[in-house]
Amino acid sequence: MSTVALGFTLLFVLITILVSIRQKLGLEKDILIGSVRSAVQLLLVGYILQYVFDTEKIALIALILTAMITVAAWNAGKRAAGLNGIRRRIFMAVAVTELLTMGLLVGLSIIEAKAQYIIPISGIIIGNGMLVSGLFLNQMQREVQTASGEIETLLALGANAKQAIQASVKRALKSSMIPTIDGMKTIGLVQLPGMMTGMIVAGASPIEAVRYQILIVFSLTSSAAISGILLSVMSYRLWFTEDLRLRRTSSK
Template sequence: MTLLALSFTLVFVFITMFVSYWKKLDLERSIAISCIRAAVQLLAIGYVLHYVFETDHIGFIVAIIGVMIAVASWNAAKRGKGMSGVFWRIALTIASMEAFMMLFLLGLGLIEPTPQYIIPLSGMTIGNAMVVAGLFTTSVRRELASSRGEIETLLALGASTGQALQGALKRAVKFSLIPTIDSLKTVGLVQLPGMMTGMIIAGADPVEAVRYQILILFSHAASAAMTSMLLSMLYPKLLMTRDLRVRQLPED
């Protein structure tokens, strides 16, 4: 693809910005900044990966994955305004999911131990866990506000913190997994996932591309569920005060 052909895609951005201006949505600046950031970040990582793939040094791979985890944790933690310690809980969860998935895929020989496989798959795993963590944190905040009376009543009746928060955390887990479950239900019928599409465009056999995509889908579905469930075990102390009262969190 030439740079001229790529530049034509800016038409979609300009149309979106025009509609935002026309409807007075005030999204033009956000759209422009987001698109510029995305282009710069992708071009930068393209050059970085080109160098890493050539050197094939384990230190560079670990550094890139570490940066991915830190940025993903920071982005998801922004949803937890007023929840002290939320960043480290999310970082620990995402790092655990990344380590588990890589050990599983490499241990069973499902992927080759090269940067070309490890870094892209790590990015997908970490990004998926970031989305789930953000949705879970958002849902927890809403559940805490709407279920405060229910939680405090259960505590007054002698329930433990875990028992009192169980309903709210259970609903938050379900909410955070809605995109993952809906995606599994409609894949192949509504959407063709990016990895499969990329392999087909690159000339790979469609059946082989589907096999890799199934591997990614199943592993990401498992990591998403485990991310949400692990956070539900790490969050209770963030939601209650030391004297067992529901913490008052600031509004978004």
């Protein structure tokens, strides 16, 4: 794509701004800021990745993956900012998920051990881990509010923290995984996924693109389960005080 052709895509931003002005939505500033930030961030990432792909330095790959996981943990942690240590637990859950998933992909020679494959696929896995973590914490907020009577009754009857909140954790975990599972059911029918579309536009065979997309879909399913389960196991105790009273928090 030429620079001139890329410049024409600003028409889409202009249309969005005009709609906001016409409907008096007041989103013009946010649209402009978002457009500039996304363009700058993507260009910066593009140049960084080009350098990493050319050098294939393991330290740089590890640094990029660590930064991605850190940002993901920080963003997902906003859903339960009142819980001390929640971001650290999200980081650990997503990091373990990334290590397990990428270890299998590389160890079984499903993908080559090159930055060209590791970083983009890791980004998808980490991003999905962030999404699942955020959804889990959101649902746990609701569960703690709506099922507080049930949880406190169980505590009064002698249940420990895990026993008292187990049903709520299961419901929250199930809710956090539904988008990933629903996406599997409609993929290729409702929309062509991003990776597959990008490969086809770049000139790859549709069959080859489909193979890589299947890899991503199956990886996302397992990573959603792993990250959700790990986070639930590591975080359920945070919903209680030291003396086993239910803690209520609010998202930001």
